[in-house]
Amino acid sequence: MKYKMLCSDLDGTLLATKSDVSEYTISQIKRIKQHVRVVLVSARMPSAMYYVQQDLGVMDQPIICYNGALVLHGENELHSVTIPLNIANDIYKICKPRHTDLGLYAFNKWHVPKTSARVEKEIKYTKTNPVYKPTLDTIRAWENNKMPGVHKIMLMGTKETADEIMPLLQNRFTEDLNLYRSNDTLIEIAPKTVSKLTAIQKLLLSDQRLEDVIAFGDNYNDMDMLENVGYGVAVSNGREEVKKIANFVTAKNTENGVAQFIEHHIHI
Incomplete structure (x- = not known):
């Protein structure tokens, strides 16, 4: 197989552990990177991706x-789409009585109202630290600073609160937001007009098409990307729906499935 761009999700896909890429994967990327553009594609914030990129x-x-709302090349912002702050405020009003916290992400900022087991996990696994500030105070401060909006909202609650909140959001914001159930307790929210696929399309060079891209993923937010590039590969630990639409299912992320595929199928 020969492709001009390789795009990979991180968590549950390229990363062999919760936070690190293996030496095997590093060696396989090193083998191909002079011939194939290697682009990391994630729901993470920039600072939680830089160390993997390095x-x-x-x-x-x-x-x-x-998930495609912000595309960077070094210090240069290539693409940015945000959720308006008034919508963030409306989401907060839905979540507050249901005891669900909001993680607000804008550019390279991450704000949470307080620490929790989930927040501590993210600190550990992404090697980033949030600002602890009440959600309404964050929204008001960003309004005063003329921030255009937030790139991502993470709702952190329980399975029961997520089950209750998800249909409320779908009924009210279906035209404005993309809603992803990351797991039983987490809901990720992104602007409606963006996805990993739309961001990849913006990075195609003049002589490149989607058919020239190979992509790797494991979760619902990877499906659009895997279905529409030249070749989509799911890891075997991925969602069943993702594996069904992929062209190929490789080994688990913990077994270096992406690196295995690169070694056996991408020839330079």
């Missing part, structure tokens, strides 16, 4: 953050 030796390439 470990892989692909700092010269762009990164796609927040």
Whole structure:
């Protein structure tokens, strides 16, 4: 197989552990990176991706953050779409009586109202630290500073609160937001007009098409990308729906499935 761009999700896909890429994966990326553009594509914020990019030796390439809402190339902002702050405020009003916290992400900022087991996990696994501030105070401060909006909202509650909140959001914001159930307790929210696929399309060079892209993923927010690029590969630990639409299912992320596929199928 020969492709001009390789795009990979991080968590549950490229990362062999919750926070690190393996030496095996690093060696396989090193083998191909002079011939194939290697672009990391994630729901993460920029600072939670830079260390992976550095470990892989692909700092010269762009990164796609927040499921496609922010695309950066070094210090240069190539693309940015945000959720308006008034919508963030409306979401807060839905979540507050249901004891669900909001993580607000804008550019390279991450604000949470307080620490929790979930927040501590993210600190550990993404090697980033949030600002602790009441959600309404964050929204008001960003309004005063003329911030255009937020790139991602993470709702952190319980399975029961997520089950209750998800249909409320779908009924009210279906035209404005993309809603992803990350797991039983987490809901990720992104602007409606963006996805990992739309961001990849913006990075195609003049001589490149989607058919020239190979992509790797595991979760619902990877499906659009895997279905529409030239070749979509799911890891075997991925969602069943994702594996069904993929062209190929490789080994689990913990077994270096992406690196295995690269070694056996991508020839330079």
